[in-house]
Amino acid sequence: MKDIDHTGDISFFEKVYQVVVQIPPGRVTSYGAIAEYLGTKGSARMVGWAMNASHHALQSIPAHRVVNRNGALTGKRHFGGPDVMRELLANEGIQVIDDKIVNFEKHFWDPSREL
DNA sequence: TGATTGACCAACT
DNA sequence: CAGTTGGCCAATC
Numbered sequence: 001m002k003d004i005d006h007t008g009d010i011s012f013f014e015k016v017y018q019v020v021v022q023i024p025p026g027r028v029t030s031y032g033a034i035a036e037y038l039g040t041k042g043s044a045r046m047v048g049w050a051m052n053a054s055h056h057a058l059q060s061i062p063a064h065r066v067v068n069r070n071g072a073l074t075g076k077r078h079f080g081g082p083d084v085m086r087e088l089l090a091n092e093g094i095q096v097i098d099d100k101i102v103n104f105e106k107h108f109w110d111p112s113r114e115l
Numbered sequence: 116t117g118a119t120t121g122a123c124c125a126a127c128t
Numbered sequence: 129c130a131g132t133t134g135g136c137c138a139a140t141c
Binding site: 046052 | 134135136137138139
């Protein structure tokens with residue numbers, strides 16, 4: 001059994017949470033951007049997998065602020081409802097049409113650039 | 116323990 | 129233009 005050490009030795013999984021929770025309101029980012037910030041661009045899938053387990057996380061993970069590279073709400077179906085993710089984004093002033101974020105690049109928040 | 120899948124991305128065919 | 133493949137890490141079968 002492996003105890004989770006809080007001293008810098010955190011899994012990729014935990015790193016993703018630390019980034020996602022720091023996303024400012026009204027902004028969005030992509031799975032690949034997070035993975036790239038962590039230094040593993042290829043593991044963008046893992047970011048999504050971490051979101052799947054975000055339910056298991058103790059903190060509230062604003063997964064609705066994380067979309068794919070195209071600005072499409074690919075993971076909206078994991079939000080308990082088909083329009084839940086859209087509502088959450090709309091609540092922050094982000095307009096979503098056809099499951100895609102309008103002016104995605106304007107709302108885009110790059111952890112590697114702004115964090 | 117090996118094989119498969121997963122809320123992705125980019126390149127190739 | 130659409131389908132396939134490779135890549136990365138972790139969890140599930």
